[in-house]
Amino acid sequence: MIxxxxxxxxHYNPLCSHTKSKTHFECWVPLIEKAYxxxxxxKNGYGFIGSNSGFDLFSLTGWLPERVFFSPTNNAKKIKxxxxxxxRVWERxxxxxxxxxxLMTAAVSDSISDEQAxxxxxxxxxxxxxxxIKQVSEPPRNKWLxxxxxxxxxxxxxxxxxxxxxxxxxxxxxxxxxxxxxxEESMGVQTLGWAVLVC
Amino acid sequence: xxxxxxxxxxxxxxxxxxSSAWTSELQKEIGYDFKLAQKSDDGxxxxxxxxxxxxxxxxxxxxxxxxxxxxFVTHACxxxxxGPVSDKFFVCDNPxxxxxxxxxxxxxxxxxxxxxxxxxxxxxxxxxKTEETSLTAHIHRLTKEEISSRIVYPNPTKIINGIYSNNPxxxxxxDVTAQDKHLAIILSQxxxxxxxxxxxxxxxxxxxxxxxxPSFLPNNFKLxxxxxxxxxxxxxxxxxxxxxxxxxxxxxxxxxxxxxxxKVGSSLSINISVSEAVGRVNDLSNEVFGSGxxxxxxxYCR
Numbered sequence: 395m396i397x398x399x400x401x402x403x404x405h406y407n408p409l410c411s412h413t414k415s416k417t418h419f420e421c422w423v424p425l426i427e428k429a430y431x432x433x434x435x436x437k438n439g440y441g442f443i444g445s446n447s448g449f450d451l452f453s454l455t456g457w458l459p460e461r462v463f464f465s466p467t468n469n470a471k472k473i474k475x476x477x478x479x480x481x482r483v484w485e486r487x488x489x490x491x492x493x494x495x496x497l498m499t500a501a502v503s504d505s506i507s508d509e510q511a512x513x514x515x516x517x518x519x520x521x522x523x524x525x526x527i528k529q530v531s532e533p534p535r536n537k538w539l540x541x542x543x544x545x546x547x548x549x550x551x552x553x554x555x556x557x558x559x560x561x562x563x564x565x566x567x568x569x570x571x572x573x574x575x576x577x578e579e580s581m582g583v584q585t586l587g588w589a590v591l592v593c
Numbered sequence: 594x595x596x597x598x599x600x601x602x603x604x605x606x607x608x609x610x611x612s613s614a615w616t617s618e619l620q621k622e623i624g625y626d627f628k629l630a631q632k633s634d635d636g637x638x639x640x641x642x643x644x645x646x647x648x649x650x651x652x653x654x655x656x657x658x659x660x661x662x663x664x665f666v667t668h669a670c671x672x673x674x675x676g677p678v679s680d681k682f683f684v685c686d687n688p689x690x691x692x693x694x695x696x697x698x699x700x701x702x703x704x705x706x707x708x709x710x711x712x713x714x715x716x717x718x719x720x721x722k723t724e725e726t727s728l729t730a731h732i733h734r735l736t737k738e739e740i741s742s743r744i745v746y747p748n749p750t751k752i753i754n755g756i757y758s759n760n761p762x763x764x765x766x767x768d769v770t771a772q773d774k775h776l777a778i779i780l781s782q783x784x785x786x787x788x789x790x791x792x793x794x795x796x797x798x799x800x801x802x803x804x805x806x807p808s809f810l811p812n813n814f815k816l817x818x819x820x821x822x823x824x825x826x827x828x829x830x831x832x833x834x835x836x837x838x839x840x841x842x843x844x845x846x847x848x849x850x851x852x853x854x855x856k857v858g859s860s861l862s863i864n865i866s867v868s869e870a871v872g873r874v875n876d877l878s879n880e881v882f883g884s885g886x887x888x889x890x891x892x893y894c895r
Binding site: 460514 | 594595596597599601602603604605608619622623637638642645646647648649650651652653654655656657658659660661706708710713717718760761762764766796
């Protein structure tokens, strides 16, 4: 049993889940959230034990929660027993998305500092929904990088916030189309794999 | 991805502020309008896989339950008073369930998903707990004979070791193999300190039966004894005074099933041996059955 009072800030903006529809306010959203918090958490607020997007979605929808732990590396020696390789996770994500009957969410890594997360617009301990997944072809400039055995991920690390610009600059400096062609001829067509975008 | 706050999106690579990433070809391929995205912040953004791996750690995928045609749900309670605080030595008091897979499931190597949802308690809500329940479930593989009785020993038949967690939800995914006709699910707590109640749900794409493991045989007799200097005879084969160990007489009137379980309150290694005899047993030439190897704190035979 809950009442219909909801928390707001001093400008009367709701401080709880709500819809932003301009045409009609769907009041069930904050009410369900309030009831769920009351049932699950009592005085503990949002930080109740076991709360994560998978569990909460299960509680609210009955959809079966699978938790996939993954390592940021594909280095077999560094992957722990309960972890899935990132390649396998990507395959699973794609097939789940294709299949359709699943809801995907992901939480920001807790090994990222608040400042680090903030600088890219993310929040630690916060869960995001994955709505769409696409695998796209990589522009030719990166094929060139691959053919020359430059580790793009290492390269990206050093330029983490502006890597695309950095790649442009690097390519402009390193050469021209002829460099790319030369490689294509000597090594055959190389693929970096793909630039993978997750929305 | 979407930030559920519907604002404050990612601003790294391939975000709505990374103009160099969004070539017109890419926008077309993805179906993304970069100019439009810049105008309003709805918390939606694209992120590339490498960055996802860098910044996100755990992925949750919730599956529509109707993907599984076969489902079984039951609810139960595990009182604090049932069994020892830790089940390190024996699991016969733990909740046990037997899962029998159909021939179709074995043939198709079906997936079985087992979900244990611990119900929240008053203590959870008050939020002043000093200890937390840490629950999991282990999977054992049994023979057809073994499913006529409970499992006593924690290890010999175990194939999957569950991970203890204070999460109210325990989820186990298992792909059955041809050897997995008879499986057991044994609930386990790291350190039992309160009554818990739970819902256990089993899902599979092919038929199965799921039921609580049988109890021990119904007519039982319990007695307490103790090892003292007069009757501590030592281990069989290693001590000449073995036959000084406590002996009990069991009179059997007709063919019957018998189970014997011995527990000691310390980490003593024990076993049980049953011999046909008149009076005290002085040699093992008429041994009928026994619990076999010495084990810490528990011995069981049938």
